[in-house]
Amino acid sequence: MQPSATRDLIVGLFVAIGLAAIAYLSIQVGGLSYKGPGGLRLYAVFDEIGGLKTRAPVAIAGVTVGQVIAIDLDDALRARVTLDIDPRLHLPSDTSAGIRTSGLLGDQFIALEPGAEETTLAGGEEIAMTESALSIERLIGKFVQNSGVK
Amino acid sequence: MSAPSAANLAARTESKSSRVSSELRILLEDVHLSFGGRPVYSGLNCGFPRGKISVLMGGSGSGKSTLLRLVAGLVRPDKGRILVADEDVTALSERELYRVRERIGMLFQHGALLDAMTIFDNVALPLREHTELSERDIAAEVSRRLAAVGLPDTELLMPRQLSGGMLRRAALARAIISDPEIVLCDEPFSGLDPVNVRRIEKLLVELNVRLGITLLVTSHHIPSSLRMADQITFLVNGEAVTGTPAELQKSTDKRVREFLDAERDDPSPGVDA
Amino acid sequence: MKLTALETLGFRTVNLVAHLGRMAAFIGAIAMQTVRPPWRVRRFVGEVFDVGVLSLAIVCLSGATVGAVLGLQGYTTLARFGAENSLGAVVGLSLVRELGPVLTALLVTGRAGSAMAAEIASMVTTEQLDGLRMMSIDPVDFVVKPKALAMLVSMPMLNALFICFALFGGYLVGVELLGVDGGTYVTSMENAITWEDDVAGTLLKSVIFGGLVGFIATYRGYTATPTSAGVSAATTGTVVVGSVTVLLFDYIITALWGV
Numbered sequence: 271m272q273p274s275a276t277r278d279l280i281v282g283l284f285v286a287i288g289l290a291a292i293a294y295l296s297i298q299v300g301g302l303s304y305k306g307p308g309g310l311r312l313y314a315v316f317d318e319i320g321g322l323k324t325r326a327p328v329a330i331a332g333v334t335v336g337q338v339i340a341i342d343l344d345d346a347l348r349a350r351v352t353l354d355i356d357p358r359l360h361l362p363s364d365t366s367a368g369i370r371t372s373g374l375l376g377d378q379f380i381a382l383e384p385g386a387e388e389t390t391l392a393g394g395e396e397i398a399m400t401e402s403a404l405s406i407e408r409l410i411g412k413f414v415q416n417s418g419v420k
Numbered sequence: 421m422s423a424p425s426a427a428n429l430a431a432r433t434e435s436k437s438s439r440v441s442s443e444l445r446i447l448l449e450d451v452h453l454s455f456g457g458r459p460v461y462s463g464l465n466c467g468f469p470r471g472k473i474s475v476l477m478g479g480s481g482s483g484k485s486t487l488l489r490l491v492a493g494l495v496r497p498d499k500g501r502i503l504v505a506d507e508d509v510t511a512l513s514e515r516e517l518y519r520v521r522e523r524i525g526m527l528f529q530h531g532a533l534l535d536a537m538t539i540f541d542n543v544a545l546p547l548r549e550h551t552e553l554s555e556r557d558i559a560a561e562v563s564r565r566l567a568a569v570g571l572p573d574t575e576l577l578m579p580r581q582l583s584g585g586m587l588r589r590a591a592l593a594r595a596i597i598s599d600p601e602i603v604l605c606d607e608p609f610s611g612l613d614p615v616n617v618r619r620i621e622k623l624l625v626e627l628n629v630r631l632g633i634t635l636l637v638t639s640h641h642i643p644s645s646l647r648m649a650d651q652i653t654f655l656v657n658g659e660a661v662t663g664t665p666a667e668l669q670k671s672t673d674k675r676v677r678e679f680l681d682a683e684r685d686d687p688s689p690g691v692d693a
Numbered sequence: 694m695k696l697t698a699l700e701t702l703g704f705r706t707v708n709l710v711a712h713l714g715r716m717a718a719f720i721g722a723i724a725m726q727t728v729r730p731p732w733r734v735r736r737f738v739g740e741v742f743d744v745g746v747l748s749l750a751i752v753c754l755s756g757a758t759v760g761a762v763l764g765l766q767g768y769t770t771l772a773r774f775g776a777e778n779s780l781g782a783v784v785g786l787s788l789v790r791e792l793g794p795v796l797t798a799l800l801v802t803g804r805a806g807s808a809m810a811a812e813i814a815s816m817v818t819t820e821q822l823d824g825l826r827m828m829s830i831d832p833v834d835f836v837v838k839p840k841a842l843a844m845l846v847s848m849p850m851l852n853a854l855f856i857c858f859a860l861f862g863g864y865l866v867g868v869e870l871l872g873v874d875g876g877t878y879v880t881s882m883e884n885a886i887t888w889e890d891d892v893a894g895t896l897l898k899s900v901i902f903g904g905l906v907g908f909i910a911t912y913r914g915y916t917a918t919p920t921s922a923g924v925s926a927a928t929t930g931t932v933v934v935g936s937v938t939v940l941l942f943d944y945i946i947t948a949l950w951g952v
Contacts, residue, residue: 534825
């Protein structure tokens, strides 16, 4: 097509709908949201994290409020998980963190259960009460053991 | 635009015999080139004088077009030197060649205009790329050049809408719009009817007479060549035989005679075989 | 001159290395021209029209059709396990991860890649590129660069449009035709597809495919022999080599990325 205002307009439209399609896929379908760093940083130490991975969601009452940004070992060789949480939340200092599985065979995530204390957790603090991941093998093992011991 | 007057032609004919002393603007020294094992030149030596019209003749496959491409730097020889406007094009990088080509214009056999652009955009291209002229000035210049080659109302046409002769004249307008000092023409008369052959011939001569442009033209077309050339170079078996039209017509060289006599015995009506 | 097998092998190896060298030089030339003015925006816009806009019809139509087929096939298979409600996820994941980028690239190679190669090759044949050189204009800058970049930029957008149309095709078949609940379809799709694992990967793939096809098409055109047979060879070669390269790199990217 010869260079013309019409042609430029059509190309502009093409780019616009192309970018819109990309945006739809990224944001609406893919769940991309602007979550810059600078959220509230908290730590939680677990005996067993199971299949928990970085970027796993952190949820309260099923609502995603942040994500796991790092997993490493602390000096006592237990798993230390770093959480990045929406800074607008005020979590009581006796909040507990547990590792749950979404569905029966889904990915693992961190579920926070707020406590009742007046004081709130500040950035860099550690969540005291943690519940390690349930391992299906252990459960079955226990079940077998228990039924075996009669 | 008018044909050079009879007086003009006479003056040029006289100066032809003193041509030998003219400075050579294009010079090929000991050039060797083969294509796919077949040798085209083995030690070619020839030169083309400044401000004159030189015609390159020879049978098909004698390497006329190749010589033009060597001069233009589009092909590199296997060995030898080629001096164009004081620069050795064999020793230049592609980037440096672009610089030299600003002084050279080339008229390709089929015009080589960009077929996706209008005639106006084609002819304006060198100005748009290499000058800072305003669109208005460019438009004025393009109109002037197209009018000079006899194509005043073709600006918005596409190349495919032009006939062969018109296409070539438009390509000529493009080749000269940057005021080059050398213009290379590859078979400008081929495939044209006698009227258009004359037209192009007049345009080329005018370029030379009025603007002093050095022309290097390849052609089979003997009548036009004999008429307009200051110097004719015959390419036979990769070697060059050079002389003025008058000298060559009296030549006893067998190869030259063969070529010229074929024309005399069976004169072409102006359309290329 | 009779060559031993070893000599032939040596000759071919040297030839291949030389060929690779020329290709690398070509890519380098394009890259260099990309970061330098003149930017050739007008020409770039024109090329985006030729590659992107003119491919819209085939991409969107094929997308809808492929999506419909996925919906149909997916439903049939999932229904056996009583898992029809996961149709959205199945259709969505297959499209985003593999079918979207690969099929879009194959379609675009066939339609726009071949056209690109043919155009450049015929410019070689009619001496238009030499004409540019004589005007001190670099054909790589003037002709190749806008085309290759247009392919690179258009591919991810066409991919996204393919996927969207396909998701819709799957929706039409699954929901309207086969009775899957609309909300369930969309929710299972949105839950299964994540930016990090899936969408980012599809965009990366389509950008890489765009670059590859852009390079192959322009290179084949640029180095075509200046005859009609040469133009034809450049065109068909682009489709064949381009398609195989896309499929090969799809495997490589999938393996490396873990997508």
